[in-house]
Amino acid sequence: MFALSKILRRTQRLRLGARTALYSKDINLVERSIFTLESNSIVYDKCESLPRLYEISSMSNRALSSSAGTKSDEEDDDLEDGFSELESSKSGQDTTSDDSEDDEVAHAGKLSADEDDLVETEDSRKAVEKKPSELFNTIVSAAGLSVGSALDKWVEEGHEISRVEVSKAMLLLRRRRMYGRALQMSEWLEANKKIEMNERDYASRLDLIVKLRGIEKGEAYMEKIPKSFKGEVTYRTLLANFVAACNVKKSEQAFNRMKDLGFPLSGFTCDQMLLLYKRIDRKKIADVLLLMEKENIKPSLLTYSILIDVKGATNDINGMEQILETMKEEGVEPDFHTLAISARHYSGAGLKEKAEKVLKEMEGESLEPNRHAFKDLLSIYASLGKEDEVERIWKICESKPRFEESLAAIHAFGKLDRVKDAEEIFEKMMKMDKRASSNTYSVLLRVYVDHKMLSKGKDLVKRMAESGCRIDASTWDALIKLYVEAGEVEKADSLLNKASKQSHTKLMMNSFMYIMDEYSKRGDIHNTEKIFQKMREAGYTSRLRQFQALMQAYLNAKAPAYGMRDRMKADNIFPNKSLAAQLAQGDPFKKTAISDILD
Template identity: 55%
Template sequence: MWTLRRASLRLRSQGLNAGAARVSFVNLVPTTCVENEGGTHQSGQITNGRLLSADAFFGTGRTSLNYAVARRELSSQAGSSSTKEDDDVLEGGLSEMDLSHGSDDDAHLSDGDEDAGKLNDELDLSDGEIDPTKKKSPGRLPESELFNAILKAPGLSIDSALNKWVEQGKELGRKEISSAVRNLRRRKMYGRALQLFQWLESNKKLEFVESDYASQLDLIAKLRGLLKAEKYIQSVPESFRGELLYRTLLANCASQNNLAATEKIFNKMKDLDLPLTAFAYNQLLLLYKKLDKKKIADVLLLMEKENIKPSIFTFRILLDAKGQSNDIAGMEQVLETMKAEGIEPDVQTQSVLARHYTSAGLKEKAEAIVKEIEGENLKENQWACATLLRLYANLGKADEVERIWKVCKSKPRIVEFLAAVEAWGTLKKIEEAEAVFEMAWKKWKLNAKNCSVLLMIYANNKMLEKGKDLIKRMADNGLKIGPMTWNALVKLYIEAGDVEKADSILQKAIQQGELQPMFSTYMAILEQYAKRGDIHNSEKIFHRMRKSGYTSRISQFQVLIQAYINAKVPAYGIRERLKADNLFPNKTLANQLLLVDAFRKNAVSDLLD
């Protein structure tokens, strides 16, 4: 673990941290709790030698970690911020079962990022097994008779279908229920899955154990929010309020990018003397990778102190963090440490390495990994086709994309169809992307998220009319759009030079109120207004982001301040705003602040003005 933590400190030696290195103790301490306008709370920041706890999310008082760790220097940039890729990763986010079978449930769905999906995989609740400790099987799940009965239930309620099932004397055992729930979750029909649990509980058709309560908690968090999920725990019999229940809530806090709530539940688990496994620490690592990379070393030091061995997911997060920081040497050092711990990289981990090698221009290393993923017999490894399509496209190898597509074309799954569409789009081969999309459209009932893959390709290539035609087609087929579609639409109009229309689309999305637009959707519009030096509209978008819960990120302030720079006016009170959000300027932001400081005028600048 010491080698691993030492690798996390390399970023500082490469000059990526601005200013003097900070000294910190990982100790969540009580703070005054103030709710912001959006009803969400800002994440904790390292200041004055401590990691301050975030504003209380659940309003249940103050918590603190009861231990501190030794003094050391921090890794990565001070005030390291997330990128668009951190927040809205399309790659790997498309599931084989992302089909629209129930519109009543689709309205509740959000387009989570790749990391959120991996996080839920680790939780073993993403497939909705009644027993979350069981490993999910690869490939297509068999569809149970109970699942089909629920699928065909008319209207918004499935109670009539379940009552009829019982009246007909059909089996309602744990195995049948488990299969039905898995299939509902794979299709993201969370509403119906929750109704099933509630019906089972109210009709006393299943003797609930902790894993059942955890699965129901997971569904409540997804559909009704974290506060409702936390309240649900209080209704669970005390004997079942164990580690599984709280780690389920912890995972949902992390998957919703709510660092405040994640830290809160992490502390509560410790207060309740519940086991804090690598899984729990991974939630913090996942969010710090996005929001504040300099805190990664804190978590690693805590894991070392508590003798927690890192999992493969831990290493994957660290490898990705290194790659995002363009620290390829550091990434390779983490990989060596991983192998020394006896953990061999899986396909997901290899994909992370290949993507970052490609981005760094190290194509030979990337190609070697991609060949390793492919193996000697691709027909036997067809499950890897979707990953290979994307990786070869990133490498610019159209011939290889064509070869891989031919292998899976005879019997493709939807995940491979969509990966092929995305791959051809990456290669700027629009006709090929459209042809594959049409094949998928004829074979399956695609949902809006699936269509967003092609829509984003149109946006990236400034093909406004084709994008509008696709949106009309989606509307004509009754598809309900969500954050990924909004994101593609906004980019479509921005690329066409119509930022006002993009802003209007975002405003309508916000007014719908069911789902939260992506971070990158807001940022795309904010960046356009900043380029114009349009301070009024830049501040307006910045304010909307805060109301949506996207707060305390250096990247937002950098773009906002750029608006003031381009408008050539001082930004009064901007330092105080940063301080209020517990943000420490990195080198770029510090230089920007100098340019908008209202008190730096001198005689020469007056003459120049």
């Protein structure tokens, strides 16, 4: 762990003096330092109390001003959050792909109340791959019926509902992101007393409610959970969802609440805070690592993956490689996900040979046994422009493709400008699974977005609606971007309003930013402010990105931005160099040569 924090400090070039002491009066340590940072060492005072998250945050603001990466300080500041937004990768650098969003969701989501973590037994996990779930098929094929009605009929036909069968069906529904049907099944099972609810069942319900109805509904449900079932799994599920929503205040409150309840500080909670600060404020990553070191919490595979992604996304390839080396020295072998992250960043940095070397490592001696790597291989080979490799891998899958492989292939062929191939794969998926989820449509829709095929995009959404498939946040996001790319920002704005009124959908942050950026470019202050407010109403806390777009609108309109600094201060937003320059340029009270003469 010491080696890891040392690498982080060295590669981030923390701006520390010869000695910086950090103090807290809130944990029975009046005028004593919690820990002391020096140029090449860390010395901790002995302290039985664990620093709370707001204390960690204040330490960061006072003493840890970092600039990750090997670029100049100015360039680092201009990177906004200093890493590729995995959940909003399309607005980032070219080093980032849409695939990285899915990767983080898949990799980190399983650590909360998602997928495998909430499957009751190891046997039920293995059974998912061995044979299909009849319960899952019943739920998915319930055309025109509610899930409850379909399950009533299924039970009347004499089928038995077991815990293993329920776990299998829940896992498959989650993997296909059919969260609405999963929630209906959960509610039906409890209402009909088909299973005895345990903590994981409550945590699963909580997770689904937040995904579908938002944080406030989730918090309301949390209050209804019996006290005896509000354990660590339930609270970590809440924490993971706060992190997913990038809600710093609620995430830190949940972290502190878990401490107050006596739950031990775990690698899971620290990894969640690393994910949060990677998205919001990477300067605080060092604080979490120091806390882990102090509490002797060893970095997990996810910990390393997060740091590798942070380094790679800021084009600090040397730092990324050092973390990979440290990881191996500590006996933690990178999994396919971690290798895929490094391969993507090698590709984005133009290091194609290194990227291909990692991909070959992922393939192993024989490709077919490593089938779980196919999704990433298809995506990254496509980003490298390797058509032959994409075709080679898809040929192995094609006779009996898995769901995620098919989605990855659609995306890959889209990247290679082979739209017809992507469409053919989509149509095969439709024939195999007539009740395909909205995610299936969304992937092809994004291909149309990338190629500015507005007409085809409209037809696909119409077809999706006619199939009875609910339009989810991902689909709305792709459709809104499609209209923005086509220059129809007013239509995109109209769609945003329509989607916002659907109670079951929380729109992605990107969906707002596409439109806000376009209004900002036009110098349309009124509509830029309107979108800014809509984001607040949707539950997104203010970040640098929004204020940058807002300030640019005032600058483009050549209008004074009165009170902007106060607004940022109220939201606890501190400008980087790029935003500071915008604020100075738009300052209505700034001094000029003429004003100095007049004074």
